[in-house]
Amino acid sequence: MSLELSGLRHVVVAGAHCDDIAIGCGATLLAIREAFPQVTVSAFVLTGAGTPREAEERAALEAFCPGVSVTIEDLPDARTPAHWSAAKQTLGMFARSLTAAADLVIGPHATDAHQDHRLLAELLVTEFRTQPIWGYEILKYESDLPHVTTYIPVSDAQARAKSALLHQHYPSQTGHAWFDEEAFLGLMRVRGAQCNARYAEGFVVAKSVIEIGEHS
Template sequence: MLGLTLTGVRSLVAVGAHPDDIEIAAGGLLLSLAAASPGLRVHYVLCTGSPDRQAEARAAAARFLPGAEITFALHELPDGRLPAYWNDVKEILHGAVGVLQPDLVICPAPNDAHQDHRLLAEQTPTVFRDQLVLHYEIPKWDGDLSRRNTYIPLPDDVARRKVELLHESFPSQKARDWWDDEVFLGLARLRGMECRSRYAEAFDCSKATLTFVP
């Protein structure tokens, strides 16, 4: 497998439907970017979430992105009903463009079984047209995991730190029967195996350009 180096990421827009989506899917990416890019600017966009859950999201962002400059756009649209608020979601995303023109955008994958996630996957690339967009995956009851085309290998300590921070940051989710180390590390181990690493996070990238530097 040919590895390509992504350099110069100084700003990120992270788009999620619900608090904890971003960290479950891309917590390792966040930790890695924060370590590699001092002064990283991040704009967090969440479409749903009660005040308590939004407080968890703010605390999680600070833990996963130490040293980063973070701004938030946290909204309270109805969970599970985002397609009925299509125009509101579009306005939320356009609002994010006004805050930050990022080097990288992350959002859910188009084949996600959750209707809220699918809407964000559809709309995000239509708003961020000149940025690299990586679509992340979230393990869930629906069993919608599929083949991915972009991998970010994670050192063992980063993968395990991600899981530790998930537990620390989202105590409201601990009662869920799928919320455990085996789910999080199990998926990371499988994705790592696919890219010849111990652990990894996997994404879809539908469009990118390559520049060859002599």
């Protein structure tokens, strides 16, 4: 069965690295923007500030979500667990800087093999205590694709636009073995087959609170 998402006003997206958000949930962001044109999107990225990747990330996120507010921090890539306190502090400052409460938080999932992804996933649940948190998956060399629990079907156009925007905006990453259209569309096709859609993105949702009917 499907549950319908309605009334979305403010979405927070978080990534450990510049490109995680777009790879993990780019098609979902396109679908959200299409369904909720007035939605506010606030993005937080733990690493990459002051590097060439920052400009890539800002341009990419603007392409996925025009008007997005982007915060990029400068923690050291691949070594964030050694900087737990700074990571916690910067995420806390970001959360407190939001002018409106988020309705939904999307970030990495807690069993991702990359230590930076795991750290951010663990911190997100400490800063966003009352929001649903969806953990996206990122295909990479490690065999760590999760058992996803939640599917967001996306249109063919949204799936292909995600791949095109990734290629357009992240030239620094296109040399990776996992960075190509077949990989991006292939994973979305697998997740689509699992939810009776052509394409979908999958998420790990560890906890859900669902209210039945109207709730004031």
